[in-house]
Amino acid sequence: MNARRIKLAFCSPQPDTRDKREQVVSIESMVVYPLYERKKQDDLAVIKLGRIIWFRGHHLVSVSIGSYELDVGKDCLAIGWNLKAGRRKMKTNPLLVVNVEIRPFEECLKPNDFQRNAQAASEYLMCLRNTDSHICMSDIGGPIFCNGQLYGLALGSINCSVQDPIFFSYVPYYNSWLERLIS
Structure with a gap:
């Protein structure tokens, strides 16, 4: 997987449609979890964007990672x-x-x-x-x-x-x- 060939689109309300709020960004670098196995486990990577994106409008928000145990049935x-x-x-x-x-x-x-x-x-x-x-x-x-x-x-x-x-x-x-x- 060549991270430099991937482009990310943020803030578009629908895939494959252009929107004035959309931000298209290339990836500067990507680190895949060391034990990654495709479609099996550890399917996680961290990317560094090629530029800053702006959190404006209603299509993009920051999230935090969960920090407590989840019960079955939740x-x-x-x-x-x-x-x-x-x-x-x-x-x-x-x-x-x-x-x-x-x-x-x-x-x-x-x-x-x-x-x-x-x-x-x-x-x-x-x-x-x-x-x-x-x-x-x-x-x-x-x-x-x-x-x-x-x-x-x-x-x-x-x-x-x-x-x-x-x-x-x-x-x-x-x-x-x-x-x-x-x-």
Whole structure:
């Protein structure tokens, strides 16, 4: 992955549309978590932007990383897409907020290639279930917010045709690594 070839667009209300508030920024550098395994675990990176972005308007806000334990059954929020639009039309539809529920870790253990590698209890993963079958709960790197704080990130792309609970990276687990890099 060549970080210099990636451009980030901030503040656009819809993907692939231009907006006067949109800020397009290149990446100066990127550090991927040392134990990263694609779509399996430690799917996290820190990027340094090529320039300052401005937190103006209603499309961009800063968030803090969660700092307390979450109970099974806790309702949280994810960013998602309307499934009725179909995968090809997702980019032309606005992002939606979808309710997700924290589930017991064991509910995400399934006999497919990723979950087979998960341990019975891993501090770096959280198990979530989508509570709205009409919305795909996220895509690569999509966030999970609980009580306004960031707790999870999607591991790779998500199969939206199945409503089973799935694993997300548990961001608070990486807090010390993140703080070291940012400082």
